[in-house]
Every structure is written in C-alpha cells, then in structure tokens.
Amino acid sequence: MQKKAVILANGSFPTHEIPLNELKSSKYIVCCDGAINKLDDAGFEPYSIVGDLDSLNPEMKWKYRDIIHHFANQDTNDLTKAINWCLENNFSEVVIVGATGQRDDHMIGNVFLLPGFAKKIKVKMLTSYGCFTPILRSKNFDSYTRQQVSIFSPNSETLISTANLRYALTEQKLEMMYQGTLNESMGDSFRIEFDGGPLIIYQEY
Amino acid sequence: MQKKAVILANGSFPTHEIPLNELKSSKYIVCCDGAINKLDDAGFEPYSIVGDLDSLNPEMKWKYRDIIHHFANQDTNDLTKAINWCLENNFSEVVIVGATGQRDDHMIGNVFLLPGFAKKIKVKMLTSYGCFTPILRSKNFDSYTRQQVSIFSPNSETLISTANLRYALTEQKLEMMYQGTLNESMGDSFRIEFDGGPLIIYQEY
Structure with a gap:
C-alpha cells in the first residue's frame, strides 16, 4: 500500500x-x-x-x-x-x-x-511561497511559464544541465549556493540533468 | 571616516x-x-x-x-x-x-x-529572529548563556573548533549544512576557530 x-x-x-x-x-x-x-x-x-x-x-x-x-x-x-x-x-x-x-x-x-x-x-x-524537492537523479518537473525556479547544489562538484529554463546550464557547477537562484521556467515543464548530486529544486507556487 | x-x-x-x-x-x-x-x-x-x-x-x-x-x-x-x-x-x-x-x-x-x-x-x-555574521577568520562573539547558535560551512572541507559552545567542535568538518545547527552558547562569549572557510554564524536574539 x-x-x-x-x-x-x-x-x-x-x-x-x-x-x-x-x-x-x-x-x-x-x-x-x-x-x-x-x-x-x-x-x-x-x-x-x-x-x-x-x-x-x-x-x-x-x-x-x-x-x-x-x-x-x-x-x-x-x-x-x-x-x-x-x-x-x-x-x-x-x-x-x-x-x-x-x-x-x-x-x-x-x-x-x-x-x-x-x-x-x-x-x-x-x-x-513555494516547494522544495530534493532529487537524487535527473528529473522532469511540471511547471508553468515564468514560474520562478532555484537550484541548490550542496555538493559543489556536481555538473548540472537544464532544459526549458531561461538561464540554461550546460554541464555547469554551482560552486556558490546563490548561483542557481533566480531562474525561470519557459513552459509547462522543465528538466534538470546532473552527474553527482543531490540537488534541491525550489519552485515558486 | x-x-x-x-x-x-x-x-x-x-x-x-x-x-x-x-x-x-x-x-x-x-x-x-x-x-x-x-x-x-x-x-x-x-x-x-x-x-x-x-x-x-x-x-x-x-x-x-x-x-x-x-x-x-x-x-x-x-x-x-x-x-x-x-x-x-x-x-x-x-x-x-x-x-x-x-x-x-x-x-x-x-x-x-x-x-x-x-x-x-x-x-x-x-x-x-537573529543575526547572520559571515567570518573569514577565527573570531570571538559576544553572547549570553543559552543563546542559540548555528554554524554554516559552505566549504565542507573547513576544519572548525569551538570554545564555550554546548556541543563543542574540535577540528571537525561540517560536511552537511544542517550539522552545525542547534548549538548553544554557555556564557557571555564564545569562540569559533577554523582553517579554510568562510563560515556563516547565526545567533538568535
């Protein structure tokens, strides 16, 4: 059950x-x-x-x-x-x-x-104000256009790529905790891919 | 000036x-x-x-x-x-x-x-609820008995020691961001020493 x-x-x-x-x-x-x-x-x-x-x-x-x-x-x-x-x-x-x-x-x-x-x-x-979701592997998120999104990477070595976010990451590290904040969804879903991890994703309601 | x-x-x-x-x-x-x-x-x-x-x-x-x-x-x-x-x-x-x-x-x-x-x-x-102070080197803090104190270590390799906090650290790493939370001052001051850094210290009012 x-x-x-x-x-x-x-x-x-x-x-x-x-x-x-x-x-x-x-x-x-x-x-x-x-x-x-x-x-x-x-x-x-x-x-x-x-x-x-x-x-x-x-x-x-x-x-x-x-x-x-x-x-x-x-x-x-x-x-x-x-x-x-x-x-x-x-x-x-x-x-x-x-x-x-x-x-x-x-x-x-x-x-x-x-x-x-x-x-x-x-x-x-x-x-x-929003939802924090921890992820251990790459994931698609339901979203809406202009939803505010932040990515937190506790392990600063993690390589992150995004799809359908305004400020795209391509195999990038977020070495500082604030570097992944202030992003934005471009539609009804977006994707976060990474090697390493974990990540914590924040989506404003 | x-x-x-x-x-x-x-x-x-x-x-x-x-x-x-x-x-x-x-x-x-x-x-x-x-x-x-x-x-x-x-x-x-x-x-x-x-x-x-x-x-x-x-x-x-x-x-x-x-x-x-x-x-x-x-x-x-x-x-x-x-x-x-x-x-x-x-x-x-x-x-x-x-x-x-x-x-x-x-x-x-x-x-x-x-x-x-x-x-x-x-x-x-x-x-x-309190004060966040970033520190780049070891420092004494004014405090009061039972003041709630948290230590955040963005660089997880930093070795930290404390004096006059209830849960003493001795050349310890805080590999997880929550590990330094929920500490407490034992008197009118405490000390944080570290190699590496920086750290962020939170003191409840």
Missing part, C-alpha cells in the same frame, strides 16, 4: 492554501511535538505525535496519550524524528509543511536535510 | 525591534528598489535607492529622483547591487535588514552571498 503522510514541523503554521490543503485532505498528519498546540488550535486531528516531548504540555500529553511516540535521541532534530517514524510505519511518501517562518537557521538546516530524507522516502517541503 | 549603511532588502519589512532600531538610528538607509514603497509607508527617509528600477512606480521615481542609482546588470541581484553601491561610496560597514520573510530561495541565496560581501566590507544580516 502506498501511504502518504503530511508532517507538520515546528515552524509557523501554514497560511498558504497549498500546504493548508495538504493538511485538510490528509488522513495521516504526523505532528512534531512542538507544533501540536498549533494543530489543535486549528482544529486538525493528528494521526501521530513524534518528538522528545520536551515542548508538550500536560493537557496535550493526556489528550493525545494514545498516539504520542517518544524519541529521546538528542542527536536528531524533530523533523528527522518524524521522518524516521514515517519510515518505521511503512509510509512511502511524506509532504513537510510548517517548517519555515520561524528561526532562519532551522529553515536552512531543514532544507538541506531533504536530500538525506530523499534517499529513504519520497519527500517534498511546502512553504508559504 | 567610518560610515555604516543600513541596507533594506526586498523581503518583508522588519518587525523585530533590533533591525527596526537599526533603521531608526541610521542616517544612511540604502534601499533596494523593490523595498522603497515599504520604507516610504513606514515613514523612513532613504539616503539612496539602488536597483534596476523595474519595480519602482512613477510616483516613487519622481519623489526620489535625486537619490536613485540605476544598475542594469541582470547578473547580480538587488542586494549585491546595494552592497556594490555602498563600496563605491566609501562605506566601511553595512547592516542588512528586510532580506528574509518572503521567497525562501532568495533568503537562502542571500545568506550564502554574505561571505563574498565580507571579503570587501564589514557586514551582518539581521532577520526577525
């Missing part, structure tokens, strides 16, 4: 309709423990709550006692704990929402965790 | 008192052109307006005609244009505000531009 979870992370609760609709339509909301008050206030029902439980108040601990999963490992952050829980529970796909809009260092850290997650499970992150 | 400019970037207008106070106390607000409406609405007077002027309406073009500086180069973003203008006009230090809170790819791109700027001018970026 193909099961898709929506993970609510510890950043700002989603306001954009795209991540919000993911929450609304999901039977499997996996909530990082620091986000449970926000989820509860918004009237959503979690499927499970994952974390070290440091940030859970007694009322929430009682209300959700049957679906709380405690991971004490201090070496991984809450988002990683939630992903690991999804892996252990046979989910094949996760959509991460609520991971941005608070501490900027967490946001950057979370984005660069995505390729590691992608090695284990199909994953993307929806923010208030 | 030591002159400090405050650059207002094209993200969300600052709401936190720390970046807001920088704007209030500055005689030299250098405004990226996409941010002039927000600055004007907030009742601040720009010292100069820098950009490709694509996003400036006729009213603003007229009102500020004497302090508008047009840079057409499409290969640099607005923040880079503003930094270059400050360099040409003999500023020795810049504080960047308003660079976050909108498109997430721009935010990441801007943070990773900081080390390049630091080679030319003293620079830091103030967000709604």
Whole structure:
C-alpha cells in the first residue's frame, strides 16, 4: 500500500492554501511535538505525535496519550524524528509543511536535510511561497511559464544541465549556493540533468 | 571616516525591534528598489535607492529622483547591487535588514552571498529572529548563556573548533549544512576557530 503522510514541523503554521490543503485532505498528519498546540488550535486531528516531548504540555500529553511516540535521541532534530517514524510505519511518501517562518537557521538546516530524507522516502517541503524537492537523479518537473525556479547544489562538484529554463546550464557547477537562484521556467515543464548530486529544486507556487 | 549603511532588502519589512532600531538610528538607509514603497509607508527617509528600477512606480521615481542609482546588470541581484553601491561610496560597514520573510530561495541565496560581501566590507544580516555574521577568520562573539547558535560551512572541507559552545567542535568538518545547527552558547562569549572557510554564524536574539 502506498501511504502518504503530511508532517507538520515546528515552524509557523501554514497560511498558504497549498500546504493548508495538504493538511485538510490528509488522513495521516504526523505532528512534531512542538507544533501540536498549533494543530489543535486549528482544529486538525493528528494521526501521530513524534518528538522528545520536551515542548508538550500536560493537557496535550493526556489528550493525545494514545498516539504520542517518544524519541529521546538528542542527536536528531524533530523533523528527522518524524521522518524516521514515517519510515518505521511503512509510509512511502511524506509532504513537510510548517517548517519555515520561524528561526532562519532551522529553515536552512531543514532544507538541506531533504536530500538525506530523499534517499529513504519520497519527500517534498511546502512553504508559504513555494516547494522544495530534493532529487537524487535527473528529473522532469511540471511547471508553468515564468514560474520562478532555484537550484541548490550542496555538493559543489556536481555538473548540472537544464532544459526549458531561461538561464540554461550546460554541464555547469554551482560552486556558490546563490548561483542557481533566480531562474525561470519557459513552459509547462522543465528538466534538470546532473552527474553527482543531490540537488534541491525550489519552485515558486 | 567610518560610515555604516543600513541596507533594506526586498523581503518583508522588519518587525523585530533590533533591525527596526537599526533603521531608526541610521542616517544612511540604502534601499533596494523593490523595498522603497515599504520604507516610504513606514515613514523612513532613504539616503539612496539602488536597483534596476523595474519595480519602482512613477510616483516613487519622481519623489526620489535625486537619490536613485540605476544598475542594469541582470547578473547580480538587488542586494549585491546595494552592497556594490555602498563600496563605491566609501562605506566601511553595512547592516542588512528586510532580506528574509518572503521567497525562501532568495533568503537562502542571500545568506550564502554574505561571505563574498565580507571579503570587501564589514557586514551582518539581521532577520526577525537573529543575526547572520559571515567570518573569514577565527573570531570571538559576544553572547549570553543559552543563546542559540548555528554554524554554516559552505566549504565542507573547513576544519572548525569551538570554545564555550554546548556541543563543542574540535577540528571537525561540517560536511552537511544542517550539522552545525542547534548549538548553544554557555556564557557571555564564545569562540569559533577554523582553517579554510568562510563560515556563516547565526545567533538568535
């Protein structure tokens, strides 16, 4: 069975309709423990709550006692704990929402965790402005004309080529993290090819 | 003469008192052109307006005609244009505000531009939650007990050591961008030493 979870992370609760609709339509909301008050206030029902439980108040601990999963490992952050829980529970796909809009260092850290997650499970992150997709191999993306696109290459040696983006790359490295930003789709799809990797692709909504 | 400019970037207008106070106390607000409406609405007077002027309406073009500086180069973003203008006009230090809170790819791109700027001018970026400081050599930082600190190492080969941070590094590489996040100061200062670099240090307010 193909099961898709929506993970609510510890950043700002989603306001954009795209991540919000993911929450609304999901039977499997996996909530990082620091986000449970926000989820509860918004009237959503979690499927499970994952974390070290440091940030859970007694009322929430009682209300959700049957679906709380405690991971004490201090070496991984809450988002990683939630992903690991999804892996252990046979989910094949996760959509991460609520991971941005608070501490900027967490946001950057979370984005660069995505390729590691992608090695284990199909994953993307929806923010208030767009979607981050980690890719381990060349891929076609659905798009629209003038969609803003950025490419992040954590491994600066990766050779990247693009098709149907305004500023075409041809077996080029992105040695600086900002060099792949500010690109634009020229139609209803584009393609990213590369040797090495991984890459993280950002598409504005 | 030591002159400090405050650059207002094209993200969300600052709401936190720390970046807001920088704007209030500055005689030299250098405004990226996409941010002039927000600055004007907030009742601040720009010292100069820098950009490709694509996003400036006729009213603003007229009102500020004497302090508008047009840079057409499409290969640099607005923040880079503003930094270059400050360099040409003999500023020795810049504080960047308003660079976050909108498109997430721009935010990441801007943070990773900081080390390049630091080679030319003293620079830091103030967000709604903390301060990013790029460093080219080992440095002591003022801090407070339990201040949240993250270290980003764009060059994954850099060997890093820390003093007075909870999770000490000793000649360690941060091969993944998230590995240096979630650290914490143990007192009123801490030290970051490294070979290679640059690094970007984030301190929560």
